[in-house]
Amino acid sequence: xxxxxxxxxxxxxxIISSGLANEMLSGNFKSIFKGQGMEFxxxxxxxxxDDIRAIDWNASARFGYPFVKMxxxxxxxxxxxxxxxxxxxxxxxxxxxxxxxxxxxxxxxxLIAFSAEHTGQQVGAFFFDKDIEKVxxxxxxxxxxxxxxxxxxxxxxxxxxxxxxxxxxxKSALTGAQRLLKKRALVVIMSDFxxxxxxxxxGILCRKHDCLALRICGSQVFPYSGLITIEDPETGVKMxxxxxxxxxxxxxxxxxxxxxxxxESLCKKNGAAxxxxxxxxxxxxxxxxxxxxxxxA
Numbered sequence: 001x002x003x004x005x006x007x008x009x010x011x012x013x014x015i016i017s018s019g020l021a022n023e024m025l026s027g028n029f030k031s032i033f034k035g036q037g038m039e040f041x042x043x044x045x046x047x048x049x050d051d052i053r054a055i056d057w058n059a060s061a062r063f064g065y066p067f068v069k070m071x072x073x074x075x076x077x078x079x080x081x082x083x084x085x086x087x088x089x090x091x092x093x094x095x096x097x098x099x100x101x102x103x104x105x106x107x108x109x110x111l112i113a114f115s116a117e118h119t120g121q122q123v124g125a126f127f128f129d130k131d132i133e134k135v136x137x138x139x140x141x142x143x144x145x146x147x148x149x150x151x152x153x154x155x156x157x158x159x160x161x162x163x164x165x166x167x168x169x170x171k172s173a174l175t176g177a178q179r180l181l182k183k184r185a186l187v188v189i190m191s192d193f194x195x196x197x198x199x200x201x202x203g204i205l206c207r208k209h210d211c212l213a214l215r216i217c218g219s220q221v222f223p224y225s226g227l228i229t230i231e232d233p234e235t236g237v238k239m240x241x242x243x244x245x246x247x248x249x250x251x252x253x254x255x256x257x258x259x260x261x262x263x264e265s266l267c268k269k270n271g272a273a274x275x276x277x278x279x280x281x282x283x284x285x286x287x288x289x290x291x292x293x294x295x296x297a
Contacts, residue, residue, distance in 0.1 A: 001103050003153060010110050010149060016284050017114035020291065043067040077185060078122045078138045080177055081109050084191035085155045086129040086168035091218065092279075099279040101216040105190040106152045108214060108283045112188060113145045123148070124180070127155060128173040137180070168194065174201035177209075186210045192217050193263055203270035211272040215263060217256075218279050 043056045046066035059067040089102035099107075113123045117140070124138030125148050136148050170191060177187050178201070187205060193215050205211055225244040231237070242248050260276060267274040277286050 001099055003157060006103060006106070006153065006156065009107060013107070013110045013284075014114045014117075017111050018118055020111055020284065020288050021115040021118035043069055078124065078181065078183065079112060079116050080138060080181060080185055080187045081112065081123070081125040082170075082173045082177060082187065082189045082191075083109055083125060083127050083152065084129070084168045084170070084173075084189075085127050085133060086194075088168070088192055088194050089216075090156075098218075100156075101192050101218060101279055103156060104216045104277065104279050104281070104283060105214075106149070106156065108190060108216070108277075108287065109152065109188075110145075110149055111284055111287060113148065117142060117145055125152075126173050126176055127152070128168065128170075128176075130167050130169050130172075132173060132176050135176075135180075138185075170195040170198035171201050174198060174205055178205055181209060184209055186212065188212045188214055190214045190216060199266050199270055202267075202272050206271035213263075213267050213272045213274040215274070215276045216279065217276075 043059050044067065046055065046060075046068050050068050054068040056067045056069045083105055085102065089105065090100050092098050092100050109125070116123045120140060122138035122140050123136075123145060125134075125136040126132050127134040134151060136144070136151070168191060170189065170193070173189070174187075181187070187209050189202070189211065191214075193213070202211055202213070226242075228241055228243045230239055230241050264274060264276075275286065275290050277283065
């Protein structure tokens with residue numbers, strides 16, 4: 001997509017994002033991501049009827065009497081966007097008029113950032129491929145969000161200086177998030193997840209923070225027929241493929257299905273929420289449906 005067309009889409013997002021903000025950022029994430037959304041306040045003596053899961057075993061052992069932990073709601077939270085800028089995120093399946101996975105990630109990132117602005121939340125971002133290329137520490141305000149978006153658009157045209165051009169390292173981005181975040185946050189990882197060895201890091205991050213793995217890919221139905229040349233955008237390796245054969249199409253779709261099931265299994269196992277969208281999906285509708293369903297759960 002041309003940059004001017006992408007900017008026109010983004011200009012309308014602050015209006016659209018007000019609806020998403022109502023679903024996503026009510027000020028209490030516990031209604032969206034179960035089990036969290038509260039910050040420790042104090043301990044008090046156990047009383048009949050208290051939930052035994054709230055017992056503070058350390059304090060109880062120290063004083064010889066049962067204590068329970070009291071919590072207060074966190075009203076100001078941080079959102080950290082981890083945005084994959086590796087070459088595979090810039091690939092297109094059909095025509096240059098289609099969104100690339102990166103452009104879809106940019107639209108989703110903008111929606112979430114503007115939604116956070118509606119309720120006064122802080123937003124930060126990492127742009128990463130093999131390394132973390134650019135860091136925006138969490139801050140509030142439209143000026144900060146627009147600076148983040150304009151930097152993202154520069155990566156769309158690949159005009160930012162880059163240390164590397166091959167692959168993405170989700171593990172490194174997740175480790176960086178662990179180091180940056182001091183208080184509980186919502187971390188959104190936007191990638192096609194063509195990366196390995198990130199499972200342990202997202203599990204560690206999920207113990208303290210809410211994590212959403214947002215996988216963005218092109219259409220999983222092969223769009224061509226005949227003998228074609230396929231190129232891996234990460235390595236540059238090319239191969240000839242008989243796209244017209246039913247056996248090839250079945251194998252292609254089967255591989256995508258298996259990969260999706262494996263990715264979902266890893267997210268569930270490590271405690272991360274997950275959402276899978278394509279470049280053809282209405283990002284605003286998908287995000288509103290996702291957070292709306294989580295809120296009702």
